[in-house]
Amino acid sequence: MPIPKAELHLHIEGTLEPELAFALAARNGVELPYADTEALRKAYLFEDLQSFLNLYYELMAVLRTERDFEDLANAYLARAAAQGVRHAEIFFDPQAHLARGVDMGTVVEGLWRALGDSETNHGISTRLIMCFLRDESADSAMETLEAAKPYLHRITGIGLDSAEVGHPPVKFREVYEAAAALGLRRVAHAGEEGPPAYITEALDVLGVERVDHGLRCMEDADLVARLVRDRIPLTLCPLSNVRLRAVDVLAEHPLPAMLDAGLLCTVNSDDPAYFGGYVGDNFDAVRSALGLSVDRLRELARNSFVASFLEDDEELRAR
Ligand code: HPA
Numbered sequence: 234m235p236i237p238k239a240e241l242h243l244h245i246e247g248t249l250e251p252e253l254a255f256a257l258a259a260r261n262g263v264e265l266p267y268a269d270t271e272a273l274r275k276a277y278l279f280e281d282l283q284s285f286l287n288l289y290y291e292l293m294a295v296l297r298t299e300r301d302f303e304d305l306a307n308a309y310l311a312r313a314a315a316q317g318v319r320h321a322e323i324f325f326d327p328q329a330h331l332a333r334g335v336d337m338g339t340v341v342e343g344l345w346r347a348l349g350d351s352e353t354n355h356g357i358s359t360r361l362i363m364c365f366l367r368d369e370s371a372d373s374a375m376e377t378l379e380a381a382k383p384y385l386h387r388i389t390g391i392g393l394d395s396a397e398v399g400h401p402p403v404k405f406r407e408v409y410e411a412a413a414a415l416g417l418r419r420v421a422h423a424g425e426e427g428p429p430a431y432i433t434e435a436l437d438v439l440g441v442e443r444v445d446h447g448l449r450c451m452e453d454a455d456l457v458a459r460l461v462r463d464r465i466p467l468t469l470c471p472l473s474n475v476r477l478r479a480v481d482v483l484a485e486h487p488l489p490a491m492l493d494a495g496l497l498c499t500v501n502s503d504d505p506a507y508f509g510g511y512v513g514d515n516f517d518a519v520r521s522a523l524g525l526s527v528d529r530l531r532e533l534a535r536n537s538f539v540a541s542f543l544e545d546d547e548e549l550r551a552r
């Protein structure tokens with residue numbers, strides 16, 4: 234039995250497996266520039282975040298209807314359930330779909346067709362987190378928040394993803410303020426490829442409650458002390474960090490040092506179809522590459538519920 238855990242850093246578009254991509258391409262009459270799933274998998278050799286994002290956005294062309302988003306989410310939930318996930322806080326990237334003429338309602342209601350029945354069908358409670366693309370303008374983020382207003386009963390929070398360097402958190406101050414006023418929870422990717430100062434800025438300017446990745450906090454001792462003191466959770470994604478070359482090899486991942494420093498770390502899969510594994514695979518990989526004890530793995534699983542947006546009573550039920 235895998236350890237029960239919550240997954241807090243998961244891009245639903247990053248769960249698009251090659252087989253499903255080709256099935257949806259056929260269903261929607263979309264032509265993919267790859268001969269077959271094997272040729273597609275061969276393209277999964279990334280140099281950095283941007284080289285991954287290019288493929289990630291390209292493959293989204295196959296997602297067109299509510300049913301596509303429903304099938305995508307159900308495929309993820311089934312795999313996650315098999316790896317012990319009891320609760321999932323799921324990112325989606327509406328701007329990448331709006332830009333292709335797929336509207337907000339198609340995305341959110343399509344995902345909800347799977348998420349709404351997920352506790353019954355998969356034993357997983359869920360939350361949706363809408364991410365803004367940080368390489369798009371602040372105005373575009375604000376328009377996206379506006380477009381989401383009819384669907385806010387389905388959306389728990391906002392996040393910030395896509396190309397990090399050159400797009401500091403401060404660019405999104407106003408949209409985060411507007412989202413906070415609407416009662417949305419706030420997270421942001423920071424310190425994946427960007428400097429530790431972006432983590433500090435995400436806390437100070439955007440008011441984030443949780444930092445996605447946050448890996449590079451280890452370069453700033455004062456920041457580490459603050460994150461420990463304020464119990465700010467970090468959603469780490471070890472296999473992603475290797476595939477996107479944020480760390481050279483898993484054996485050199487700073488996770489053990491981060492836990493020793495007292496940081497509230499969680500382990501997640503990010504974009505599992507692209508990075509070689511779902512969350513249980515990430516747990517297995519850090520156990521074998523980093524020699525983490527069973528107690529450490531249990532601490533990581535416990536942290537995932539503590540760091541979640543579940544209320545206390547829900548959290549206890551989910552564990
Ligand atoms: N980082 C930034 N943006 C992303 C990622 C990531 O790991 N995955 C999907 N969008």
Ligand code: ZN
Pocket residue numbers: 242244394422445503
């Ligand atoms: Zn991510």
